[in-house]
Amino acid sequence: MRHLPIPEEEYMLPGHTACLGCGATLVMRYLLKALGKNTILSIPACCWAVIPGVYPRRALEVPLLYTAFEVTGAAISGIKEALNAMGKEDVNVVGFAGDGGTADIGIQALSGAVERGHDVFYIMYDNEAYMNTGIQRSGSTPMGAWTTTTPGGKKRMYKWEPKKNMAEIMVAHKIPYVATATIAYPEDFIKKLKKAKEIKGPKFFQVFSPCPTGWRVPPNKSVEVSKMAVLSKAFPLYEVEHGKYRITVKPKKFVPMKDYLKMQGRFRHLTEEEIERIQEEVDRNWEELLLKEKITQGETHEI
């Protein structure tokens, strides 16, 4: 049997308050396993502001600064520079925010922070909607999804715009390391974190985090949905190191988007035609990604 490179230490204790099957809890658990004790976390308003528990309880064994919704980028900048001023350069400083706190209201502070080049981690756990406030649409909600602010109705008012691509927005900032990850591939996630730990400068992770409550999926299917997202090209796993793309999981055989969408109540209303459109969209994105990998890895010159 292959040995899994997952450290045994636990910095997330039992007793958190997330829903059953919450993907975001695994994101945190793996994150802390990879980074270890010498870590300071900052978390804005989001499900994870609640998950550690109600005062005075806290299911995390690392220091944690809760912050306002839109300030994670600024908060980790402040923590890092204060540590630098104190000569404590070796502490991992991590911003841990949802997709709304990252792609929407917090994008300005994030953009500023990574542009300034602070030596920090930013983890976007992407559950593809504002879950803490009850499943509202975010910029990161995928095409076709139901949310409480895109409730369908007679006018079929679902989220028809494409999912905002945060990883690519970060790549455009020319930061040293950008990666995607998800909970069904913990080795891949941890490997990327360990690699990032050795890189100085801003490191951005977009981690696909199934949310059974918001996606209308049974709690015991979180990991499976996570896996299906990768196998269907809905959420490709890759990294971009100093501008060089590398797809870290290349499925030998893809599953149709239809199978991935069918698992989730939030997509149940989609027609065959709409599913076809979504399939075309992910196919195109995948091709684009392959091309970027090719170009940046220097495997091809004849464009």
Added chain:
Amino acid sequence: MAKMILTGNESAAWGARLSKPKVVAAYPITPQTSIIEKIAEFIANGEMDARYIRVESEHSAMAACIAAENTGVRTFTATSAHGLTLMHEMLIWASGARLPIVMSVVNRAMAPPWSVWTDQLDSVAQRDTGWMQIYSENNQEVLDSIIMAYRVGEKHNILLPTMIMEDAFILSHTAEAVDVPEQKLVDDFVGEFEPAFKLDPQDPGGFGSLIMPEGPYMEFRYKMALAMDEARKEIRKVTEEFAEVFGRKYPGLVEEYRTEDADAIMVVMGTIASTAKDVIDALREKGKKVGLARIRYFRPFPYEELREIVKKADMLGIVDRSYTFGYGAALYTETKGALYGHTDKPIKNYVVGLGGRDITPDVLVKIFDNMLKIAKDGVVDREIEWVGLHGDERWS
């Protein structure tokens, strides 16, 4: 000690430099910019040892200061008007987190219409944020107040942030002679920053977590209220100690000028006080018994001092350089609130100088004359009066 010719903004930068914050996070806005430019210069020349975070907004400036201070270092920032109001959410966060951040604020009018000139609504609108507020009369006070603010705020029985105001251009861009104290004296006076708590992987704590209604939210807020009250005493004490070390005596929370035996006392904040003092001298020569109370600290509010001051005259004229729409300007309503049940004397609100409109000695003479008439008649002609509106003959 060195005498320098400094603008208000340079004085603020010197106040920051001498207090040795380890992190400065700031974003430019007229008329604050020359503060943060000067600080950048100090840091670039190795004269100030601080990490300078050139954030992408004032909201982030305050967020970064909060995070840095919570990590265990002294911080400083500066802003004005739209920057300050953009920070509003984080101002409440800073005080709620009990972080004694110090900030310079240049009082500037809020748009629309766009105006960069002085007006105190920007900071008056922050009166409920849990910050101490100092309104300066001159550049020396700007510098000295920053030093005192760190000393008061960082006391573990206080742990509250402070904003120090200067009127736009009147102080921010006007140079005058300022005593810049010796670094050693400031070092001894302010001391090393000793955080009451901090983010530390060796001792992992959580700061600001979720709390239920039955949790101690209300107790946290009550402790803040007590700290604000405690700050009153601490401010009086620290201004005395400051006088001993630096030889400049500040009057605690309120400065009184020729209030003894006055018939009418004007109450103001900021630079109006300087003009008013001159006017008072001139009027006194003519036998008109007028005086001034300059509110240095709007937070904590000096209600005790005002209750003493009102005893000295037959009426108070509250002159505000901002307005709170709906009923009366802030200094007026707060003063009245503080005096309720303590006096029957007439109190009138004069609203002046919004958007930087010049407050000339002539205007103040007219206000004093109106105040003296009210003192004599014992009745207020108009409860709230806007002074100097275009076309208003009463004041032209």
